[in-house]
Amino acid sequence: MASVAQPGxxxxxxxxxxxxxxxxxxxxxxxxxxxxKKIGIMYGxxxxxxxxxxxxxxxxxxxxxxxxxNGLINEKTYNELFTMHGTTMIFLAVMPLTVAFWNYxxxxxxxxxxxAMPRLNAFSYWLFVMAGLTLNISWFVGHAPNQGWYAxxxxxxxxxxxxRAVDFWIVGLTISGISSMLGAFNFIVTILNMRAPGMxxxxxxxxxxxxxxxxxxxIMAFPAITVxxxxxxxxxxxxxxxxxxxxxxxxxxWQHLFWIFGHPEVYIMILPVFGIVSEIVPxxxxxxxxxxxxxxxxxxxxxxxxFGVWAHHMFTTGMGPTANAVFGATTMTIAIPTGVKIFNWxxxxxxxxxxxxxxxxxxxxxxxxxxxxxxxGVMHATVPIDSHHNDSxxxxxxxxxxxxxxxxxxxxxxxxxxxxxxxxRMMDEKLGKINFWMTFVGFNATFFxxxxxxxxxxxxxxxxxxxxxxxxxxxxxxxFGAYILGAAMLLLLFNVGQSxxxxxxxxxxxxxxxxxxxxxxxxxxxxxxxxxxxxxxxDPLWAEKYxxxxxxxxxxxxxxxxxxxxxxxxxxxxxPSFWPLVGASGMFMMxxxxxxxxxxxxxxxxxxxxxxxxxxxxxxxxGIFGWAFEPTGxxxxx
Amino acid sequence: xxxxVEVQTxxxxxxxxxxxxxxxxxxxxxxxxxxxxxxxxxxxxxxxMFFGSLIATYMIYRNRAVEIGVGPFPHELIDIPFxxxxxxxxxxxxxxxxxxxxxxxxxxxxxxxxxxxxxxILGTTFLGGxxxxxxxFHHEGLTLQGNIFGSTFFTLTGFHGVHVGLGVLWLVSLxxxxxxxxxxxxxxxxxxxxxxxxxxxxxxxxxxxxxxxxLPYASAEGEGxxxxxxVHDLAHAVMRFF
Numbered sequence: 001m002a003s004v005a006q007p008g009x010x011x012x013x014x015x016x017x018x019x020x021x022x023x024x025x026x027x028x029x030x031x032x033x034x035x036x037k038k039i040g041i042m043y044g045x046x047x048x049x050x051x052x053x054x055x056x057x058x059x060x061x062x063x064x065x066x067x068x069x070n071g072l073i074n075e076k077t078y079n080e081l082f083t084m085h086g087t088t089m090i091f092l093a094v095m096p097l098t099v100a101f102w103n104y105x106x107x108x109x110x111x112x113x114x115x116a117m118p119r120l121n122a123f124s125y126w127l128f129v130m131a132g133l134t135l136n137i138s139w140f141v142g143h144a145p146n147q148g149w150y151a152x153x154x155x156x157x158x159x160x161x162x163x164r165a166v167d168f169w170i171v172g173l174t175i176s177g178i179s180s181m182l183g184a185f186n187f188i189v190t191i192l193n194m195r196a197p198g199m200x201x202x203x204x205x206x207x208x209x210x211x212x213x214x215x216x217x218x219i220m221a222f223p224a225i226t227v228x229x230x231x232x233x234x235x236x237x238x239x240x241x242x243x244x245x246x247x248x249x250x251x252x253x254w255q256h257l258f259w260i261f262g263h264p265e266v267y268i269m270i271l272p273v274f275g276i277v278s279e280i281v282p283x284x285x286x287x288x289x290x291x292x293x294x295x296x297x298x299x300x301x302x303x304x305x306x307f308g309v310w311a312h313h314m315f316t317t318g319m320g321p322t323a324n325a326v327f328g329a330t331t332m333t334i335a336i337p338t339g340v341k342i343f344n345w346x347x348x349x350x351x352x353x354x355x356x357x358x359x360x361x362x363x364x365x366x367x368x369x370x371x372x373x374x375x376x377g378v379m380h381a382t383v384p385i386d387s388h389h390n391d392s393x394x395x396x397x398x399x400x401x402x403x404x405x406x407x408x409x410x411x412x413x414x415x416x417x418x419x420x421x422x423x424x425r426m427m428d429e430k431l432g433k434i435n436f437w438m439t440f441v442g443f444n445a446t447f448f449x450x451x452x453x454x455x456x457x458x459x460x461x462x463x464x465x466x467x468x469x470x471x472x473x474x475x476x477x478x479x480f481g482a483y484i485l486g487a488a489m490l491l492l493l494f495n496v497g498q499s500x501x502x503x504x505x506x507x508x509x510x511x512x513x514x515x516x517x518x519x520x521x522x523x524x525x526x527x528x529x530x531x532x533x534x535x536x537x538x539d540p541l542w543a544e545k546y547x548x549x550x551x552x553x554x555x556x557x558x559x560x561x562x563x564x565x566x567x568x569x570x571x572x573x574x575x576p577s578f579w580p581l582v583g584a585s586g587m588f589m590m591x592x593x594x595x596x597x598x599x600x601x602x603x604x605x606x607x608x609x610x611x612x613x614x615x616x617x618x619x620x621x622x623g624i625f626g627w628a629f630e631p632t633g634x635x636x637x638x
Numbered sequence: 639x640x641x642x643v644e645v646q647t648x649x650x651x652x653x654x655x656x657x658x659x660x661x662x663x664x665x666x667x668x669x670x671x672x673x674x675x676x677x678x679x680x681x682x683x684x685x686x687m688f689f690g691s692l693i694a695t696y697m698i699y700r701n702r703a704v705e706i707g708v709g710p711f712p713h714e715l716i717d718i719p720f721x722x723x724x725x726x727x728x729x730x731x732x733x734x735x736x737x738x739x740x741x742x743x744x745x746x747x748x749x750x751x752x753x754x755x756x757x758x759i760l761g762t763t764f765l766g767g768x769x770x771x772x773x774x775f776h777h778e779g780l781t782l783q784g785n786i787f788g789s790t791f792f793t794l795t796g797f798h799g800v801h802v803g804l805g806v807l808w809l810v811s812l813x814x815x816x817x818x819x820x821x822x823x824x825x826x827x828x829x830x831x832x833x834x835x836x837x838x839x840x841x842x843x844x845x846x847x848x849x850x851x852x853l854p855y856a857s858a859e860g861e862g863x864x865x866x867x868x869v870h871d872l873a874h875a876v877m878r879f880f
Contacts, residue, residue: 116673116677117673117677181684185677185680185681185684186677188676188680189673189676189677189680192668192669192676193668193669193671193673193676194668195667195668196667197667198667199667200667219680219681219683219684219687220683220684220687221687222684223684223685223687223688223690223691224687224691226688227688227691227692227695228691230793230797231695231793234782234789234793238782238783239782239783240782240783240788240789240793241783241785241786241789242695242786242789242790242793244786247706247708247785247786247789248699248702248703248705248706248708248785248786249699249702249786249789250698250699253695253698257691257695260691625811628811
């Protein structure tokens, strides 16, 4: 069975990419770009920067806890550190890292020229940058958010939290939410409408599937937290009563709205990684993914069930036995599709010809570590056990096993896997393997002892503990593990830098992978595919190369793909645009204006509308109108 | 340029490539729905969750002000005849929106402009009504801060008003585009998408009108010992539903 239309398989000359388009130079090129690949790279670089910031915060937290009664960090700073660590890692590191891969890889995987709305895509990126800036500016005014990333209602009450700290969090998360939702709309439209001819839904790579499903989760889950944050904003800025008990409000409303968003959010962070793993496992096992259809259905099932489990975060709030039992049961059912996925990966690896490359090692690390986190997750679906573990370090261990052991291991695997596609150079394998073992050892030394600490009763969010508690030994181990993990992340950065300079140059498909992104050059030309690929199977490159037999031989280099000097001339590229940046800066200024109301224009109740907000609003409108009336260069793009 | 290597078997033939494609004729597989329109549907799905959260909050809190005993209360303020008229105005604007789109699709640009202007005017009238209502309620002591009914009422209906306001801004922008010759039969989709948004905002108002306005009115009547009106039955059916 059939194959892919390759750009100029028989053309003799070497790459003449980027022909036919007027190039802007350097910085200007990057800030006006609407190319999904450049935006993907910018997402990745920015997210890795925030990953380092969040990691530094974690190391400070761990250094404070290295011994009992440590006076390194006071309680105020400690609260700020754990709040910003959680917020940064979730909204500014893990989510944008997945979005980086969606941006770069997904359009290539479906054989599209770009996402459906390139300028909207750039706008999402710039909003993400603005959200990161807003949140972190709070450090420099001396009031970083201090209420925890979950921001439970009485903690955010103006009476208990009178500084601007919570407001920075409110504005930052609102901008970040808008960014994520706009991105998600874009990805759904792209996947549904722009697949290469012949790529039916059930021929899409699993990574593209998870992008689609996660984007649907994003657009359905984020409105709930948007509303919750609007209520909080109004309570704090306008004096409304949404969470005010005395007036009949209910702090639990926050918890419900927050977790209606917050639990799907967990899947928003892990499903894309399931997709990455589902790409890597078949490639390095030399056989197609076992149970592709079941994998797709399991993804859909997880996403669907994910909306029916939120209250398992609230077992100790006194919802009553009926609600507890129902949410406990729905939570347990999620383990079924998740287990199915794990067995599908194992089924692919079993009987495969496994190549233990760095991406594959991180992938196997992800599958095993995520399983540990998954098992402690199912434990918490049991209400009495959850009541015992609630707010203890056991919980910290659980969600770091799924978030670091799951998401981060998978994302690092994805980085090693797609780095040659993005840069045209291999990452250093030797350093990669050292990197893996350091990460693996450091990770387990950091988070496994937290299970013991939790069971011994160590509570989360406390900035110190007494000597008599008997927690000193494991805390010292944990902190030591965290330093190894930090060093492992630095090694990863070093490997990236080193490989960028002197990594081995590679051709189109160095791993001999089956999906479409490997059909174009590494790095791909700006127009992706000079000619529209046509797809007739799930693993198009393998089908083309090895026919449709069941046996796929190992270790055969895929043919080089060469492009003629005029390749891509007839592909229309959209014009670069300033408007996304203009619009995003407008929103940024508008948000900042609410936080620094020094020059007040008028008052709406206690809400000060500052000059900066007005300027921001005008800039935003200017950006939107400029955008709407700007010619795109390609008909049908926006 | 070299020829594409293209080996297709029967299985590949039934992809939904071609026909509906609007992106440079590459023949993608897709839904056949234009990108912008699909995006608007997705936005509306998302907005359902937004209004869903606001409305759910209103419903959870709707008896709290009475329980706490801090007025003013809904049944003291709500003026059904007035709001019925403004609701009717908003629903009529959906009709004029359809007429505007229909005219444009048939190539009657002049009528399309007239109906578009009528839609914007009706929308503005609704907003005027809401402004008047908010001012009235404020005079009678209902504020954002005063009690929980004020907080939830102004927030819910206010966000709906913001949606209508943005819609009016959009319609007026389209009217200007049309006057400069930018809206034609070929790109009626641009107007259709604005229409989708506009109808959605109207539908949300039907829900809000029922739950926020009719429900307390019906409940108050029931308390008075009168025999239940049709509105009352309807309201109870809705309450059971929630």
